[in-house]
Amino acid sequence: MRTSLVLFLLVPLPIFGQAMTDLPLAPSQAPSTLQLSALHPISAEEQNSSIQAQQLPLLDPTNPIVLITRSQAETLALKNNPRITASNLLALADGQVTRQTRSNELPQAYGQITAEKAEDDSRIGAGSLTDSHLFTHAGVGGTFSQLLTDFGHTRSLVATNQLQQKAQDKTTIATQQDVLMATDAAFYRLLNAQSLLQVAKATVAARSETQKLTSALTKSALKSDLDLNIASADVSQSQLLQLDAENAVASASAVLAAVLAASPDTVYTAVEDSVSAPPPPPAPGSSAALNVEAQKQRPDLQSLQLNAQAYQKFARAQQLQHLPTITAIATGGITPVAPDNIFMPKWYAAGGVNLSIPFFTGFRIDAQAEEARLRQKATEKQAQELSNTIARDVRVAVLNAQTAFRRIAVADQFRSQAAQALALAQTRYKLGLSSIVELSQAQLQSTQASVTAVNARYDYFLALRSLDYARGELAP
Numbered sequence: 028m029r030t031s032l033v034l035f036l037l038v039p040l041p042i043f044g045q046a047m048t049d050l051p052l053a054p055s056q057a058p059s060t061l062q063l064s065a066l067h068p069i070s071a072e073e074q075n076s077s078i079q080a081q082q083l084p085l086l087d088p089t090n091p092i093v094l095i096t097r098s099q100a101e102t103l104a105l106k107n108n109p110r111i112t113a114s115n116l117l118a119l120a121d122g123q124v125t126r127q128t129r130s131n132e133l134p135q136a137y138g139q140i141t142a143e144k145a146e147d148d149s150r151i152g153a154g155s156l157t158d159s160h161l162f163t164h165a166g167v168g169g170t171f172s173q174l175l176t177d178f179g180h181t182r183s184l185v186a187t188n189q190l191q192q193k194a195q196d197k198t199t200i201a202t203q204q205d206v207l208m209a210t211d212a213a214f215y216r217l218l219n220a221q222s223l224l225q226v227a228k229a230t231v232a233a234r235s236e237t238q239k240l241t242s243a244l245t246k247s248a249l250k251s252d253l254d255l256n257i258a259s260a261d262v263s264q265s266q267l268l269q270l271d272a273e274n275a276v277a278s279a280s281a282v283l284a285a286v287l288a289a290s291p292d293t294v295y296t297a298v299e300d301s302v303s304a305p306p307p308p309p310a311p312g313s314s315a316a317l318n319v320e321a322q323k324q325r326p327d328l329q330s331l332q333l334n335a336q337a338y339q340k341f342a343r344a345q346q347l348q349h350l351p352t353i354t355a356i357a358t359g360g361i362t363p364v365a366p367d368n369i370f371m372p373k374w375y376a377a378g379g380v381n382l383s384i385p386f387f388t389g390f391r392i393d394a395q396a397e398e399a400r401l402r403q404k405a406t407e408k409q410a411q412e413l414s415n416t417i418a419r420d421v422r423v424a425v426l427n428a429q430t431a432f433r434r435i436a437v438a439d440q441f442r443s444q445a446a447q448a449l450a451l452a453q454t455r456y457k458l459g460l461s462s463i464v465e466l467s468q469a470q471l472q473s474t475q476a477s478v479t480a481v482n483a484r485y486d487y488f489l490a491l492r493s494l495d496y497a498r499g500e501l502a503p
Contacts, residue, residue: 168360183344
């Protein structure tokens with residue numbers, strides 16, 4: 028939330044201000060910049076084009092301005108952000124994987140139509156270890172099969188897929204919270220930049236008034252040209268501050284548009300949901316209780332834990348492949364086209380039970396089970412690391428919220444004191460009791476105090492949202 032605008036707040040040394048009052052008036056000669064411009068003259072057309080380029084707005088004025096609150100921004104982000112849509116689609120895809128696995132427990136029925144032209148009464152001589160007779164014929168039939176039992180292998184696979192689906196659902200919630208956090212950060216960045224722009228405009232107006240006053244006093248021989256130069260330099264400095272503030276507003280609007288998946292040319296103006304006082308931070312010593320809550324609520328941690336359970340089920344499913352598989356099979360059909368006295372009768376039907384026992388699979392089953400167990404252990408370690416990270420994030424978020432809340436009062440006090448000092452400095456300067464350096468320093472300090480107060484307010488709001496994110500309870 029910090030901005031580079033404060034880089035311009037360079038406070039002059041008091042000793043320098045004292046030395047300036049003892050210097051004689053500068054001779055009325057052209058400054059060095061004018062001498063350099065005389066060596067390299069600038070044409071009137073170039074000067075006009077430069078002025079026009081400086082006056083061009085950063086944003087296209089034809090683009091409509093969209094007023095948006097934080098709650099509206101969060102609602103749009105949840106609706107339009109492609110990351111959330113992709114995560115929802117992956118969750119739906121995992122649900123289809125569960126259906127695919129469960130289909131192995133349901134009956135399987137297939138129909139066949141076969142027409143064959145063969146050298147009648149010839150035999151297959153190679154492949155499949157068969158010497159069946161071949162006859163020209165055509166027939167229609169079907170096959171029905173039903174898994175009787177595989178001793179829990181398919182059931183364990185279904186449980187694995189269900190856990191993976193639940194893990195993806197938690198990942199979807201975690202993605203939503205990530206997008207909400209990014210939306211809040213972009214919103215408060217825009218709100219902060221807008222407030223800083225107001226501070227910059229007020230600074231430009233105040234220093235311009237000081238410049239006009241100093242110019243009038245200089246013409247009356249009550250102030251020196253040095254005072255006027257310093258006042259003009261202060262105006263230029265404040266204008267640079269305003270330019271940076273305008274750029275910050277335009278950049279923050281573009282970031283918010285990207286999070287909301289809106290057109291990059293959309294110009295947003297952030298509006299606070301309410302003007303009520305901010306809520307208090309969590310009480311000191313509440314980090315432990317909040318951490319316990321976060322360990323239960325964080326969806327990304329729950330996703331890893333569910334994935335670890337899924338690998339545990341999958342390891343058991345792979346190990347159960349050593350057991351037999353028993354399947355009931357039935358087939359039937361009719362052969363209307365066939366040589367005489369070969370397909371007798373013209374219809375056929377049969378049924379039976381098939382027992383399949385894997386005696387040796389080249390250690391494939393053991394390798395698959397061991398792979399699943401290793402992935403389970405790796406996922407458990409990842410969950411442990413994330414748990415430690417959550418505990419750290421909650422602790423840091425609580426400290427940040429408490430510190431940011433205290434900064435609001437101190438920053439407001441700083442701003443009030445700086446405003447009083449500026450008022451006194453302006454009075455002293457108008458009465459001729461102080462130099463322009465004292466007034467310039469007071470103006471600079473007042474601007475710095477206003478910037479600090481703005482940053483403190485929105486830093487606290489963002490700190491509260493960061494704490495909700497660390498706890499796993501970030502919601503619109």
